[in-house]
Amino acid sequence: MERILAINPGATSTKFAVFDGEKQLMKNTLEHQGADLMNFDRVCDQYLYRLDLILAELTAAAIPLETLNAVVARGGLLKSVAGGTYAVNELMVEDLKKAERGEHASNLGPVIANTLAKQLGIPAYIVDPVSVDEMEPVARLSGLPDLPRISLSHALNSKAVARSVVSQMGKKYDEVNFVVAHLGTGFSVSPHKNGRMIDVNNAQEEGPFSPDRCGGVPSRQLAKLCYSGKYTEKQMLDKISGSGGMFAYIGTKDARQAEAAAAAGDMQANLVLDAMAYQVAKQIGAMAAVLAGKVDRIILTGGIAHSERIVKAISNRVEFIAPVVVVPGEEELESLAAGALRVLRGEEKAQTYQ
Numbered sequence: 228m229e230r231i232l233a234i235n236p237g238a239t240s241t242k243f244a245v246f247d248g249e250k251q252l253m254k255n256t257l258e259h260q261g262a263d264l265m266n267f268d269r270v271c272d273q274y275l276y277r278l279d280l281i282l283a284e285l286t287a288a289a290i291p292l293e294t295l296n297a298v299v300a301r302g303g304l305l306k307s308v309a310g311g312t313y314a315v316n317e318l319m320v321e322d323l324k325k326a327e328r329g330e331h332a333s334n335l336g337p338v339i340a341n342t343l344a345k346q347l348g349i350p351a352y353i354v355d356p357v358s359v360d361e362m363e364p365v366a367r368l369s370g371l372p373d374l375p376r377i378s379l380s381h382a383l384n385s386k387a388v389a390r391s392v393v394s395q396m397g398k399k400y401d402e403v404n405f406v407v408a409h410l411g412t413g414f415s416v417s418p419h420k421n422g423r424m425i426d427v428n429n430a431q432e433e434g435p436f437s438p439d440r441c442g443g444v445p446s447r448q449l450a451k452l453c454y455s456g457k458y459t460e461k462q463m464l465d466k467i468s469g470s471g472g473m474f475a476y477i478g479t480k481d482a483r484q485a486e487a488a489a490a491a492g493d494m495q496a497n498l499v500l501d502a503m504a505y506q507v508a509k510q511i512g513a514m515a516a517v518l519a520g521k522v523d524r525i526i527l528t529g530g531i532a533h534s535e536r537i538v539k540a541i542s543n544r545v546e547f548i549a550p551v552v553v554v555p556g557e558e559e560l561e562s563l564a565a566g567a568l569r570v571l572r573g574e575e576k577a578q579t580y581q
């Protein structure tokens with residue numbers, strides 16, 4: 228039986244699980260307080276800190292490291308790649324340490340996996356990293372040649388959820404058209420046409436605003452703000468991704484807190500939640516147009532798909548397009564393990580990142 232350690236580093240947590248084949252032996256979420264991560268200048272500097280915490284939990288769960296056959300992690304902001312499972316290599320680790328496509332917690336995944344796998348002499352993989360790019364040429368133009376559109380999304384969960392919905396329909400992924408909205412800390416809304424994600428809003432800088440990102444904002448005003456002298460480049464980038472969106476308006480990234488505040492009469496929290504759902508619905512409409520209106524299902528997934536209020540607000544606006552299926556949360560660890568398993572069992576060949 229293949230024993231696999233799956234790791235999913237997030238902005239404020241590290242989720243990991245150990246699987247024997249398909250069977251999950253343990254699953255854990257390590258929460259990181261702001262103060263724990265404050266001492267690290269860059270995201271990739273956190274890899275040993277997070278790895279040590281995982282190792283301590285594996286020891287506590289009496290899972291000897293020597294019993295692991297592979298490590299698999301959520302991939303980061305790499306160069307654009309096709310979907311699938313990739314062997315972690317040094318070029319991938321170097322690219323993520325340089326973070327040329329930006330800082331994001333998922334950049335830590337391959338670095339942590341590589342460090343541990345090298346120590347144990349076992350393979351390390353990533354599956355459907357955030358830089359999966361299946362966009363059609365027409366989707367790549369932004370309107371400014373200097374600023375090509377880039378595919379950075381929740382490809383791992385969006386594709387896994389699409390596959391699971393399609394199997395419930397008794398069809399194949401390449402026989403259907405879906406719009407999948409992943410609503411987590413970042414939001415990505417993607418049209419899936421016959422098994423390919425042919426467009427997506429870059430979850431770091433486009434589309435609807437999300438709990439900590441501003442999404443697409445008025446471009447002239449943004450340019451003026453950048454040159455206003457009020458903010459450094461780092462501060463501006465943080466406004467766009469990290470402390471923008473819902474957080475910038477009401478000081479929380481937690482949709483549950485926002486809902487509780489709205490329920491207690493906070494009008495601003497109420498408006499911000501309505502606006503977030505409104506923008507998601509607008510983005511779903513745009514992606515339905517990408518599919519020429521031929522949409523078999525709209526899928527809402529991610530942590531915020533647990534929210535009845537937000538799901539209802541979005542569904543009311545988009546269910547004229549296609550039936551809405553809600554798959555709350557994410558199955559990223561399971562999808563990572565399944566991707567590694569396909570390679571270990573010889574059902575799929577690991578691709579090479581270059």
Ligand SMILES: Nc1ncnc2c1ncn2[C@@H]1O[C@H](COP(=O)(O)OP(=O)(O)O)[C@@H](O)[C@H]1O
Pocket residue numbers: 237238410411412413438480481482483484529530531533534535556557
């Ligand atoms: N039951 C719930 N109701 C409303 N919002 C929720 C619920 N559970 C989680 N969320 C929200 O989901 C968001 C995080 O989603 P998640 O998919 O865990 O994000 P990520 O993995 O991208 O950090 C947070 O804003 C959180 O408040």
Ligand SMILES: CCCC(=O)OP(=O)(O)O
Pocket residue numbers: 237238331357379380381411412413414430431
């Ligand atoms: C960069 C795309 C993936 C993403 O936004 O993930 P989170 O929502 O977990 O930050």
